[in-house]
Amino acid sequence: DAGVIQSPRHEVTEMGQEVTLRCKPISGHDYLFWYRQTMMRGLELLIYFNNNVPIDDSGMPEDRFSAKMPNASFSTLKIQPSEPRDSAVYFCASSLLPTSGGYTGELFFGEGSRLTVL
């Protein structure tokens, strides 16, 4: 079975432009997570979904960020307008089980989308 698939792998854009990152989770995984990774702050959870419903979006930095999951096989993370401080690697991950609440679900990560905002 294919792993988590993300696109694009690399994106270079100018400040103020809209950025859309895409993710296809592993089939059958009910949990989908968006993370952002920087050298300074490490891996930070932005938002996660359970059965296509957003459960916790407290990690979304501000209103410029939005995420959707219209169906079980597709999710997007949108930044509008983008700013230089948004430059980071954005990871999508999926899981069969919850990762909290007494569960120890394994996170399967995609290869990431490296975003550079000039």
Add this chain to the structure above:
Amino acid sequence: TQLLEQSPQFLSIQEGENLTVYCNSSSVFSSLQWYRQEPGEGPVLLVTVVTGGEVKKLKRLTFQFGDARKDSSLHITAAQPGDTGLYLCAGGFPGANNLFFGTGTRLTVIP
């Protein structure tokens, strides 16, 4: 504020040497996972520990979970260049909604 502290931040050793990296918290973990991330890829799970005092072995890697479930260590015996990567611990805390990741230990094994 980092809930999980990992040390050392960077480690560079010669092939064949042994090493230990650490993950600590001031809070009790309900569970803890170790992931390894290679350049240009996403993290991959190595192990999950849930019981205080638990020790798990994965070939040359030995994982320990502290008795009080506030710390964990990863020991690598006879390191090889293929062990090079970023080692991340991820902790679940009682009542928390998700896993929290440490900033990682970046290991380089020199041939």
